[in-house]
Structure formats: structure tokens, C-alpha cells
Amino acid sequence: MKAILQPLGTTHRRILTLSCCHSRTGATELKTHLTGYFTGIYHFTQKKVPFAQAFVVWTMFFLEKELKHPHEAIKKRINTFFETPTISYSSV
Numbered sequence: 001m002k003a004i005l006q007p008l009g010t011t012h013r014r015i016l017t018l019s020c021c022h023s024r025t026g027a028t029e030l031k032t033h034l035t036g037y038f039t040g041i042y043h044f045t046q047k048k049v050p051f052a053q054a055f056v057v058w059t060m061f062f063l064e065k066e067l068k069h070p071h072e073a074i075k076k077r078i079n080t081f082f083e084t085p086t087i088s089y090s091s092v
Helices: 023-031 051-064 071-082
Strands: 015-018 040-044 087-091
Touching: 015 023, 023 040, 023 087, 040 051, 040 071, 051 071, 071 087
Parallel strands: 015 040
Antiparallel strands: 040 087
């Protein structure tokens, strides 16, 4: 990704979303490599995610994803809908 992306400017923000099984592991591994290119990562908390659940989560995310919304509020709203921790966010 770093080969095709420009590093972030001081006022820019870029969020990576991982929509795949084992995305928590991917986020953990990528976090150290993406400093300066992304400001945060959204990922699933479960190892395996049913397609229907992934579809609903990312639909909810894209409806809420305006950068003016705090990331914790977006995450909380989605997790409250599913009644279990489903999505996570961490800064890079």
C-alpha cells in the first residue's frame, strides 16, 4: 500500500478498513508499517465473520463514516446493534 499512497500531510486523515476473516491479526501486523500513511484502522473483532454480518457492519459504517464523527461513537453504535463487540478501531 505504501508504494501507491502518498504519506499523509499534517492535516490529512486516512482510515483503513479491513473486511475479512482474521482482520484483527491483520490490523495488529499492519499497524506498525502504516504510521504516517493512515490515521486509524477499523477491523472485525472475531476471527471469522459471516458474510451477512460483514455486509451489515460495513453498510452501517459507511452510513456513519463522516470524519467529523468520533470513531468511538461509530464503533459503539455498531457494537450496540449487534449486542456484542463486532468491530474495533485503533489509531495508527
